[in-house]
Amino acid sequence: MAGPFTHAIRHCFLLLLLAFPARAQLVADWDAAAETAVVFNLDFPGSRELAMFYAEKRHIPKEHVIGLRCSQEDSISRGEFESQLRGPLLQVFEKGHWWNAEPPQPGKPLTGDGAPTPAAASGKVRVLVLMRGVPFQIRRSAQKPRQSEEDEASVDSELAVLGLNNPPVKGGLRNPYFDQQTRFPRAQHTSGLLIVGRLDGPDDTTVRRMIDDAIYAEQTGLLGRAVIDLAQKTGAYQEGEDWLKNSAESYRHAGIPVFVDRSADLLRAGWPLPDTILYFGWYTDHIVGALASPDFHFKRGAIACHLHSFSASTIRSHDKAWAGPLLSRGAAVTFGNVFEPYLALTLHFDIFNKRLLEGFTVGEAAWNATPALSWMNVVLGDPLYRPYGKGIGGKLGEGTDRDYALYQGMALRLAGEPDGHIKTALTEFAEKRQRPRLLELTALLSALQSKLPQAIDLLEHAESTTKDAAELLRLRLYRAEMLRRAEKADAARQLLRETLKDARFKEQGAATAAESLLQDMGG
Known part of the structure; x- marks a missing residue:
């Protein structure tokens, strides 16, 4: 008799073709590109060409591409912002009749009249994209302002309230779209607000690649693993830890395998993080550790953020702060x-x-998750990028993508079953097809659930099914980490010593992570 696991395996290929239902698709017919305007700096080399490239890729109307003469510096004064950006853009919007609703009148709430706006494309503008070359900082004017009354801001967040009458200069403005459970066209109290994204970065080549990768991932599906880097902070910082832990749970429910680093320090240099599509961590002022390793590279279409107060204080740098790197x-x-x-x-x-x-x-x-407008935040990347617009999952593909697709399809298929059923089904399938990476992903699920003995056994089993040196080294590193967490330090040290003596791993970059982990454990 076919049990639930056999049934799941038999149908997983079919399930991968099905879109995961989502409430957000109630307005799936919204043509966001038709309601997008692009702003570039006429005086910044390459800014115009990037704007045209993006508009062509996203089929944005040519009349929605705007060139303005503004400073070539990253940072501008409040007066320059008003004269070079806000004022000219208000004129363009009013001349083009681009507002979806009349901006609030004096005496009315700054957040608008509360009426929902139409979902269908209307020739108006709801999305503003700033190209590389447009300044991103508005400098502080006030001397020693009171807390939460600072007047410095990001250009992007100030332009998000372009349609509001006299938005505050001091402090931030409560974002009425914050945590609304509906997409922007159907949101309440958002008259006069814009979704603002910035296509900016260290160089033009990076920006073009960001545009291409977003479109590629939409077409193929964003398949890979997530990485959450906790910092074990408490007290006033507990909120940030909770965001990270809750994100890991969201990934689990979506069938996205996730590795959670539970040490206070950043992920150690050389730690292998293959096929990373989602990364969220904190809290250092510049990129170090695993993500700074020469061999590390995100998968196409990846979304990554390291939370720090000045993570985007500079954007056009390959090695400073976090955003550019x-x-x-x-x-x-x-x-x-x-x-x-x-x-x-x-x-x-x-x-x-x-x-x-x-x-x-x-x-x-991004703006749904941001509590304040007229404040400090920037969204770097194509704001129209919708990696899960067709549901969670992607094409079955070949190679490692197949493992991720199989894992996700199985996890979604058995979402209502006990977690043990999911792992049993995945293990049976991985053993049958000799797929060590699928065993590894199942081990990550066990680790996420604090079932460390299961994770250790699965990783050891995966090691027995592969001869690839890089894969074997990664599996051993993860097993040593799980042994350490399970308070089996002697076994972890022995495994690391044996690994470092193995000639197969001498040239592997991840060997530095093995040395570091062993050193942390007292050799």
């Missing part, structure tokens, strides 16, 4: 703060990931 290492999207934002007013990772998995665009999900 993450993009340089292949991420298609990142987020950051151009000045100190206060933790509670930064992008809430858990809300962002929930909305993204429901089918929102990156721009919608």
